Amino acid sequence: MSQFNIYSIPKAPLAAQSLLEGAQQNYGFVPNLLGGLAESPTVLQAYLNLGAILDKTSLTPVERQVVLLSASIENHCAYCVAAHSIIAKHMVKADAAMVNALREQQPLPDKKLDALATFTRAVVKQRGMVVGKALDSFIAAGYSRAQVLEVVLGVTMKTLSNYANHIMHTPLDAQFQAEAWEEPAQCGKQCA
Structure with missing residues (x-):
């Protein structure tokens, strides 16, 4: 059970209301994540700002979604x-097979996007201490040193929302139910 509210626009703190109105215009609804982040209008603003900045990077819309x-x-x-x-x-109109491969933690058919996904996972797993082969492979796939930092920006944005969702127990919106996800079991019945 969550100790957090998922705010609608009229019930949100005053400083969050215009931010939630912007989300309503962008998505056609207020995603529960943003309604939860409205508890702290400053955090909501930070999350939205990170997204707007990420959109200005050299990563394509599909590449940003991979990250x-x-x-x-x-x-x-x-x-x-x-x-x-x-x-x-x-x-973004990304290839559904690519998105499904990501969700299933399988190699991506596009080698460059696969290198991006692999590097992003390494950044998260290794808490940013990525050197050697992982970094070299990312650069060898055609990405720049600037894009290394842009991946870190994307990871920063998702760390904020991922951790907030864990703490808030954010319920999945009906609009996202078609893509509900459960992490695949890593070790099968022997872990039970």
């Missing part, structure tokens, strides 16, 4: 995996 999905999967955030699966497939 956001890969980080969310690595952080075990079912809410963000579902939300970004919908965003990737329907808003």
Whole structure:
């Protein structure tokens, strides 16, 4: 059970209301994540600002979704995996097979995007201490040193939302239910 509210626009703190109105215009509804972050209008603003800044990077919209999905999967955030699966497939028009491969933690058919997903997972797993082969492979795939830092920005954005979702127990919006995600069992019956 969560100790947090999921605010609607009229019930949100005053400083969060205009931010939630912007989300309503962008998505056609206020995602529960944003309604939960409205508890702290400053955090809500920070999250939205990170997203706006990430949109200005040299990563394409599909590449940004690869980063956001890969980080969310690595952080075990079912809410963000579902939300970004919908965003990737329907808003960004990413290849559904690629999104499904990410969700299933399988290699991506596009080698460059696979290198991006692998590098993003390494950043999360290794808490940013990525050197050697992981970094070299990312650069060898055609990414720049600037894009290394842009991946870190995407991971930062998702760490904020992933951790907040874990703490708030954010319920999945009906709009994201079609892509509900459960992490695949890593070790089968022997772990039970």
